[in-house]
Amino acid sequence: APGLYIVATPIGNLSDLSPRAADILARADLLAVEDSRVTARLLHHIGARRPMLPYHDHNADRVRPDLIARMTAEAVALVSDAGTPLISDPGYKLVRDAHAAGIAVTTIPGPCAAIAALTLAGLPTDRFFYLGFLPTKAKARADAIAEVAAVRATLVLYEAGPRLAATLAALGAGLGDREAAVAREISKKFEECVTGTLGQLAERYAEQPPKGELVIVVAPPGAAAPPSADDADAALAEALTRLP
Numbered sequence: 128a129p130g131l132y133i134v135a136t137p138i139g140n141l142s143d144l145s146p147r148a149a150d151i152l153a154r155a156d157l158l159a160v161e162d163s164r165v166t167a168r169l170l171h172h173i174g175a176r177r178p179m180l181p182y183h184d185h186n187a188d189r190v191r192p193d194l195i196a197r198m199t200a201e202a203v204a205l206v207s208d209a210g211t212p213l214i215s216d217p218g219y220k221l222v223r224d225a226h227a228a229g230i231a232v233t234t235i236p237g238p239c240a241a242i243a244a245l246t247l248a249g250l251p252t253d254r255f256f257y258l259g260f261l262p263t264k265a266k267a268r269a270d271a272i273a274e275v276a277a278v279r280a281t282l283v284l285y286e287a288g289p290r291l292a293a294t295l296a297a298l299g300a301g302l303g304d305r306e307a308a309v310a311r312e313i314s315k316k317f318e319e320c321v322t323g324t325l326g327q328l329a330e331r332y333a334e335q336p337p338k339g340e341l342v343i344v345v346a347p348p349g350a351a352a353p354p355s356a357d358d359a360d361a362a363l364a365e366a367l368t369r370l371p
């Protein structure tokens with residue numbers, strides 16, 4: 128049927144492509160892709176060939192109206208190089224404009240590195256806060272970390288190997304030496320999940336920057352951390368307003 132299909136693809140192991148995702152990829156009229164070489168490999172794996180149109184940060188604004196117009200008569204599938212589209216990848220404006228144009232939007236859920244890392248880390252999963260990639264400049268990165276220091280949730284971040292140690296150290300400086308995990312090469316041959324405090328992990332990876340792709344998971348602020356005097360005053364004032 129015509130419309131927009133959001134298709135999750137493997138983050139390493141090609142067997143993680145769901146039968147439904149393979150079916151949509153093989154039958155869509157058009158694939159909107161990040162990198163046609165990467166998606167061509169996936170299509171080859173399932174023995175399919177489909178027309179592809181690049182859709183990435185640099186051309187998205189220009190090609191979006193045409194893509195939306197085509198969805199009224201054609202099935203257009205959005206795929207990223209790996210994982211779930213829209214999660215630190217392009218796509219949300221396409222979905223927004225599809226809704227506005229009355230086009231049917233269907234998702235084919237599947238692999239997502241952030242969620243897979245949460246399942247490996249052994250840290251609380253009842254509340255988590257996804258940060259994507261932090262800014263690379265030190266000041267902007269420290270500000271972004273300070274902004275989430277009080278959030279009572281597990282934090283999930285994407286990072287590149289060469290920057291891992293510096294980012295772990297910055298997280299430790301801004302959040303305190305919390306428990307954390309680095310999940311690397313998920314679903315690939317050298318998958319591993321290393322746990323420790325932010326300080327321990329920063330030290331470990333400073334010696335040798337890791338290869339491959341990775342996700343950082345950081346524990347919520349300690350439940351035992353005493354509230355500051357200001358917090359206590361605010362809580363008391365708030366409680367007083369409820370007294371009859």
Ligand code: SAM
Nearest residue numbers: 138139210211214239240285286312313340341
């Ligand atoms: N949309 C993707 C998803 O659903 O996870 C994420 C795209 S983002 C541009 C790429 C980042 O995801 C990598 O830099 C890395 O942090 C993380 N990532 C992707 N594949 C991974 C894997 N197999 N193991 C660990 N992290 C991975």
